[in-house]
Structures are given as structure tokens and as C-alpha cells.
Amino acid sequence: MIVIRSPLRARALYSLRHVKRQLSSTTNSQQQSSLATQPFQRLVETLKSSTQTCTIIESSCGGLISSSLMSVPGSSRVYFGGTVAYSTKRAGKLLCGDEELHDRLLKSTSPAASDDDNMIVGVEEHLSEETKAYIQSKVKWTQEAALSYCKHMDTDFTIAEGGATGPTFHPEGMKAGFAVLAVAGRRSGQDDVEILAQKLVLSTHGDREMNMRLYADAAAELCVEAMNIANPSIEMTTEQPDTNQVQSTNVTDKLYLDRSSHLRSDAEVMKELYNRSDAQHVIVKGASEVLLGSDDQLSLPTLEQPFLGTLFETDDAKKEALENRTFLGRLGDEQTPLFAMYLPEDTNVSSDSNNSYFANTRSRAPMLSPLHNEIALTATAYVNWRDSHRFCTRCGSPVEFVQGGTCAKCTSGHMAWPRQDPSIIVLVTNAESTHALLARSPRHPSYLYTALAGFVEPGENMETAVAREVHEEVGVNVNHHSINYISSQAWPFPQSCMIGFHAKTNAADGLASINIDPEEIVDARWFEKEDVYLAARDTDMMGAVLDRQVVEAQQANGNWTGSLLVPSKGVLARTLVDHWLEE
Ligand SMILES: [Zn+2]
Known part of the structure; x- marks a missing residue:
């Protein structure tokens, strides 16, 4: 740059x-x-x-x-x-x-x-x-x-x-x-x-x-x-430089995937793209894993790389995986086609894996660059949708996937596309914005507190969903006029889109008393801004806060003696927390 x-x-x-x-x-x-x-x-x-x-x-x-x-x-x-x-x-x-x-x-x-x-x-x-x-x-x-x-x-x-x-x-x-x-x-x-x-x-x-x-x-x-x-003779582990070359560096990564959706209906062009030997692939294994490289970003192998071949036990398996690829878009100045490729859950990965490895998409996607994050989530969304939509929801006939695999078409001609179900996530603060209401769900470790979330119901708008969820989960009323949209995040596990808000309680309520729904929430409390700031810092130092072993190891060696952590950066709940901390 x-x-x-x-x-x-x-x-x-x-x-x-x-x-x-x-x-x-x-x-x-x-x-x-x-x-x-x-x-x-x-x-x-x-x-x-x-x-x-x-x-x-x-x-x-x-x-x-x-x-x-x-x-x-x-x-x-x-x-x-x-x-x-x-x-x-x-x-x-x-x-x-x-x-x-x-x-x-x-x-x-x-x-x-x-x-x-x-x-x-x-x-x-x-x-x-x-x-x-x-x-x-x-x-x-x-x-x-x-x-x-x-x-x-x-x-x-x-x-x-x-x-x-x-x-x-x-x-x-x-x-x-x-x-x-x-x-x-x-x-x-x-x-x-x-x-x-x-x-x-x-x-x-x-x-x-x-x-x-x-x-x-x-x-x-x-x-x-x-x-x-x-002094090029100094022993280095990196490649030798071309000293005549002046490079700019792409420091921010391209932020959005070029989906090239206008090409999906052009059968000739799609055929050509599917046949490109330099096409790159997001490899999704089962419903929840994605292939990463040694730099912990997505590994996007081409068909020419021998490693890809080692993932298939038979030629038929490879042929099937190739035919069922989903066209995700094009990458870079070369407009290299990008496909999602699905591998069954029980696929063996050879030890000669080119330093690539499969990792849990849900926990690792937030750590990827913005572009790779989008690619990983898009591939996961399509693969899961295709796996769960084998038959037409209107007439029950089998479907085939057309338009680069992005559309399901049944034998009667009904067409369907993947959906994203809206859900809201909200950081509730008091009217003065000095305290935030954070809650812990039964799924989370005892130290992890986060924002409240829930699905938007049919016929409901986002703001109403925010007010309803907050009231249902912690018994607190928010001021409807204070509900502010902050940011959103696709969350294809299996098919959500999280829409993030900040909402305040009414001034007269002070730190409103909390009455949790024990089905949804184990604990919820008002936390002072400074305590949340420190928790955010501890979280960043800790790394994988959802991994109890990582946290326990830090506690055991005395590196962390606190009691509160918040979600890691890259997760929408954390974006809401950071937005509030920076107010
Ligand atoms: Zn149908």
C-alpha cells in the first residue's frame, strides 16, 4: 500500500x-x-x-x-x-x-x-x-x-x-x-x-x-x-530478493469476496471456470471443519497440487467431489475462480499434508483475515445448505444444484436458494452507559460473559426482537428509542445472520434488577466499564478463551488470576463490547 x-x-x-x-x-x-x-x-x-x-x-x-x-x-x-x-x-x-x-x-x-x-x-x-x-x-x-x-x-x-x-x-x-x-x-x-x-x-x-x-x-x-x-549473502530462511523490484504491500487484504454472481447463470462461462486448472478451493470437511495452511489462514489449493489428490481414496470419490463443487466467486487480479469443495466427515488427511490441517470453522473463522473469514463462512453456508436440501420443500422431488451450485432446482422446476435466518445480539447498558449487562449461557465456561442473543421471530422487526429477548432472558426493559444498530455477522451454523445492537435501559431504572430465565442463562450481572475493559485485555492476551484448557493453563501458571473474560475479537459480541468501551 x-x-x-x-x-x-x-x-x-x-x-x-x-x-x-x-x-x-x-x-x-x-x-x-x-x-x-x-x-x-x-x-x-x-x-x-x-x-x-x-x-x-x-x-x-x-x-x-x-x-x-x-x-x-x-x-x-x-x-x-x-x-x-x-x-x-x-x-x-x-x-x-x-x-x-x-x-x-x-x-x-x-x-x-x-x-x-x-x-x-x-x-x-x-x-x-x-x-x-x-x-x-x-x-x-x-x-x-x-x-x-x-x-x-x-x-x-x-x-x-x-x-x-x-x-x-x-x-x-x-x-x-x-x-x-x-x-x-x-x-x-x-x-x-x-x-x-x-x-x-x-x-x-x-x-x-x-x-x-x-x-x-x-x-x-x-x-x-x-x-x-x-548483504544478500547473510544466511536467511526466506527467498532471495529481486532488488530491482519495488513492491507495494497489500496490508489490509481485499475486504470483500468478488462473488461474480452475474456469471452463475451463464452455463458456458461456468463450464470454463470449472475446468480451470488454476481454480482454488476452500476445502470443507463434514459440517464444521475447514482446511487451514501453515499461516493459519485458509489453505486454497488448486487441482494441480498433489495434496488435493491425497484427500480422495478413489477416483470416483474425487470425481464426485469435483462435480459437486460450489462456485463462490473470483480472486485477485487474475480473477481465479474459487470453489467450495466438500469432503465427508470421515476423510483421512495424509501426514504429508503440505502443512495444511483441518480446524473447527466456528472457532477459527473469527481469527481469519476479513476476506478469508467471508470465504470460510460462505463455503460453510453453501456446503451445509446443499447437504440438507436434497429434496424440494414444495413438492418433495429430488433437486439438482444449478447456477454453480448456488441454486437448487427440482424435477418439477421449483427453485430454491440458501437462507440466512436473522437473529439479534444486543449489548445492554444502563442509561448513563457506565455499566453493561453481560450474561453467561450454560454452554459457556464459568468465566465467559457475553451479550444477549436470540432469533427474530416471524412478523417481528429487529427492535422488537431486541426488547423481547432482553426481557425474556434477564427480565430487564430497554428503552426502545435507545436501540442502535452497530454491526452484523454471518453465522452459518447452520444458517444465521447475527445483527448487533446497543440498547440502554430507562434512566429511572438505574442498574435495573435482573431476573434470569434459567433455561437460557446461568448468570447475568451488571459490570463496570473498567472491569470489562480489563477483561477484554485479558481475553486478548489469553487467545482461545472458549478453550477451557488454554484458560486453565494460564490460571495454573499464575498468568491470569481474574474471573471475567469476554468473547475474542472477530466475534460480533466482542465488536459490540469494543464499540461501547470506545464510546
Ligand atoms: Zn419441487
């Missing part, structure tokens, strides 16, 4: 999952695991093995890049020190005594400095001009800082970081944080210091601590990439 001088494939969008994995990947103390993350271990090892050094000037990371590097044994051989320059205006005296650098950094933040559009390659359209200009200023800031520090400190490399970790700075269109990273150094045999690699990291949320971790790890990884550019 922005300048990428790093010719390596840039993974600029780091997900929360990445951070969580870092935090949960060690059995040592939480503090140790949160500092000496894998990217920093790799950076220090790479610097040590090539006897090179680096320095750091960081802003929104607040010293985390430095402390992470210093927490790796042996860092004293590669790192002498760095600077935290949070306020450019006030940090002049910290900048190596370089007043000219201070002037240049100040100028980089002025509006006039953003004229140089050459630095930006294909900035996402959804960002406002104000946001783009702000990012642009950080591009210049980090370049100036990295170049100057590399010279002043006489080190081989300098990492510079500038950005915004949280909601303090909120240009229109950017509620989550971002950081621009730059690494300066000298190419092998050259005397001049230059910017070797630069990267924009866009976060998907505004949690400051998580974002600082995200940016710091990205900085460590970028520095290793820059080292490879400076």
Missing part, C-alpha cells in the same frame, strides 16, 4: 492472532514471553552471526523495540542504545544533538510535507485524505530519523518507528492504530547510508499494548529483511 523498498514479500498486516501466538508460545513467565519474541530472537541471532550492530529510534512503541531486543541474550554485542522520541516538538534534545534533524522531523509533520505523493503506492481508498497525509508524514519522519541515526551512531543498521498505537489520534476513517517502519543501512561495499526497507503496519484495532507489540515485532522482522538486502 505504501512504499515498500523491501523486495521481499512483505507481511505488513500482523494480526492479533500473531501477537497472541507469541504470547502463548512459551511456558516461561509472561514477562519473558512478551519481550523476547521470535522476531527479536531472530534479529539478534542474525546480527550476531554477521557481527553487525543496530540502533533504534522509536516513537509510539515507547521503547518496546529496544527492550525486546535487549531481552534476548547476547544483545549487548549488537546494540548500544537508542531513543524514544514521542513528541517530535519536545524531543529535540534527545536527537543526538542534531538540531538540523530536529528541524527536518518537525517539517515532516507539517501539511506541506505531504506533497510528495511518489512515496505512496496505491493507498487504500477507504482512508481519508487526512489519514493518508498523517501516514505520509510518518514515512518522511522515519526516513529522516533512520538515516541520521545510522550515521550519528555509526551502526550498521537503524530501525525507525513512528505511528499511532491507539484511539488518541483519530483521523476520519482510521480508528485502529498504524506504524510506519524504516530501516537504514549501507549495502555491502557501499559507504552511503540509505533506506533499505520501509513498511506500513495497519492494525485492526485500537488496543495500545497489543499494537505496540505488533509494531515492535514487525520492526524486528523488517530489520532482518533489510540486512538481507544490504
Whole structure:
């Protein structure tokens, strides 16, 4: 999206999952695991093995890049020190005594400095001009800082970081944080210091601590990439770069699936798409599992990949699976056709699985990128619908699936399409919005409290469903005028669409007394905003909060002593909670 001088494939969008994995990947103390993350271990090892050094000037990371590097044994051989320059205006005296650098950094933040559009390659359209200009200023800031520090400190490399970790700075269109990273150094045999690699990291949320971790790890990884550019003979685990190539990086993923629904009725085109050897496939196993790759995103194999063949015991089974594929849409600039492919529940996956594995769609979909989330849910919806709609609901005749498998047509000509049943989910707060009413269902572990939910009944509108469900489940009345739509989420388990609201009780009720329906709810309470905020943070640190073993392990080693967790990010209930917390 922005300048990428790093010719390596840039993974600029780091997900929360990445951070969580870092935090949960060690059995040592939480503090140790949160500092000496894998990217920093790799950076220090790479610097040590090539006897090179680096320095750091960081802003929104607040010293985390430095402390992470210093927490790796042996860092004293590669790192002498760095600077935290949070306020450019006030940090002049910290900048190596370089007043000219201070002037240049100040100028980089002025509006006039953003004229140089050459630095930006294909900035996402959804960002406002104000946001783009702000990012642009950080591009210049980090370049100036990295170049100057590399010279002043006489080190081989300098990492510079500038950005915004949280909601303090909120240009229109950017509620989550971002950081621009730059690494300066000298190419092998050259005397001049230059910017070797630069990267924009866009976060998907505004949690400051998580974002600082995200940016710091990205900085460590970028520095290793820059080292490879400076000296390609350094031993690396990644592919060799094409140094002539300037790449932009797709940091946000395409947000929506191109469903190409207009092609579904064109039999010729569909035939052609079904025959494409480069077609990609979402593999759905049984009703509830989907194939993921080693990066924990969807694995979308083509028919040419031998792995796909290993999933079928007989040629007939393969033929049947191919014929029953559902056309989901097209991917990327190549418009590669994308299909859902169904495998029976008892399919054996060979050990030579290309690092792919099947995972529970319901629990893992929220952790996927927005595009992969949509693809996984769409594939699951079609596969489950086709499995449960073998006969016409009007006349009972068998159906065949037409229009790329997206429509069921019976022998009498009746046609049917998949449905999504609306259900509401609502975060209830008191009128002052200082407390939220969260409840625990019998299906959930004892620490997990969430928003109230239920199906919309025939003839009922959403707002009435909200008021009815809240009253039925906890005996509380909400103010009809306060019911606000927030967001929605497809939930094809088996065929729901969750529609999320915030609703307030009447002011006169204060913290209204709760009277739960024991059939639906085990417990419901009013929680203070600060307690929910802390629970949300604990949840993010914990990872899979629906997995009791994960939580019990964190309790056993003393990393978590709390009693309240909320749903993980990516789940609509959490979106409602976060929306309220950010009010
Ligand atoms: Zn029929």
C-alpha cells in the first residue's frame, strides 16, 4: 500500500492472532514471553552471526523495540542504545544533538510535507485524505530519523518507528492504530547510508499494548529483511530478493469476496471456470471443519497440487467431489475462480499434508483475515445448505444444484436458494452507559460473559426482537428509542445472520434488577466499564478463551488470576463490547 523498498514479500498486516501466538508460545513467565519474541530472537541471532550492530529510534512503541531486543541474550554485542522520541516538538534534545534533524522531523509533520505523493503506492481508498497525509508524514519522519541515526551512531543498521498505537489520534476513517517502519543501512561495499526497507503496519484495532507489540515485532522482522538486502549473502530462511523490484504491500487484504454472481447463470462461462486448472478451493470437511495452511489462514489449493489428490481414496470419490463443487466467486487480479469443495466427515488427511490441517470453522473463522473469514463462512453456508436440501420443500422431488451450485432446482422446476435466518445480539447498558449487562449461557465456561442473543421471530422487526429477548432472558426493559444498530455477522451454523445492537435501559431504572430465565442463562450481572475493559485485555492476551484448557493453563501458571473474560475479537459480541468501551 505504501512504499515498500523491501523486495521481499512483505507481511505488513500482523494480526492479533500473531501477537497472541507469541504470547502463548512459551511456558516461561509472561514477562519473558512478551519481550523476547521470535522476531527479536531472530534479529539478534542474525546480527550476531554477521557481527553487525543496530540502533533504534522509536516513537509510539515507547521503547518496546529496544527492550525486546535487549531481552534476548547476547544483545549487548549488537546494540548500544537508542531513543524514544514521542513528541517530535519536545524531543529535540534527545536527537543526538542534531538540531538540523530536529528541524527536518518537525517539517515532516507539517501539511506541506505531504506533497510528495511518489512515496505512496496505491493507498487504500477507504482512508481519508487526512489519514493518508498523517501516514505520509510518518514515512518522511522515519526516513529522516533512520538515516541520521545510522550515521550519528555509526551502526550498521537503524530501525525507525513512528505511528499511532491507539484511539488518541483519530483521523476520519482510521480508528485502529498504524506504524510506519524504516530501516537504514549501507549495502555491502557501499559507504552511503540509505533506506533499505520501509513498511506500513495497519492494525485492526485500537488496543495500545497489543499494537505496540505488533509494531515492535514487525520492526524486528523488517530489520532482518533489510540486512538481507544490504548483504544478500547473510544466511536467511526466506527467498532471495529481486532488488530491482519495488513492491507495494497489500496490508489490509481485499475486504470483500468478488462473488461474480452475474456469471452463475451463464452455463458456458461456468463450464470454463470449472475446468480451470488454476481454480482454488476452500476445502470443507463434514459440517464444521475447514482446511487451514501453515499461516493459519485458509489453505486454497488448486487441482494441480498433489495434496488435493491425497484427500480422495478413489477416483470416483474425487470425481464426485469435483462435480459437486460450489462456485463462490473470483480472486485477485487474475480473477481465479474459487470453489467450495466438500469432503465427508470421515476423510483421512495424509501426514504429508503440505502443512495444511483441518480446524473447527466456528472457532477459527473469527481469527481469519476479513476476506478469508467471508470465504470460510460462505463455503460453510453453501456446503451445509446443499447437504440438507436434497429434496424440494414444495413438492418433495429430488433437486439438482444449478447456477454453480448456488441454486437448487427440482424435477418439477421449483427453485430454491440458501437462507440466512436473522437473529439479534444486543449489548445492554444502563442509561448513563457506565455499566453493561453481560450474561453467561450454560454452554459457556464459568468465566465467559457475553451479550444477549436470540432469533427474530416471524412478523417481528429487529427492535422488537431486541426488547423481547432482553426481557425474556434477564427480565430487564430497554428503552426502545435507545436501540442502535452497530454491526452484523454471518453465522452459518447452520444458517444465521447475527445483527448487533446497543440498547440502554430507562434512566429511572438505574442498574435495573435482573431476573434470569434459567433455561437460557446461568448468570447475568451488571459490570463496570473498567472491569470489562480489563477483561477484554485479558481475553486478548489469553487467545482461545472458549478453550477451557488454554484458560486453565494460564490460571495454573499464575498468568491470569481474574474471573471475567469476554468473547475474542472477530466475534460480533466482542465488536459490540469494543464499540461501547470506545464510546
Ligand atoms: Zn419441487
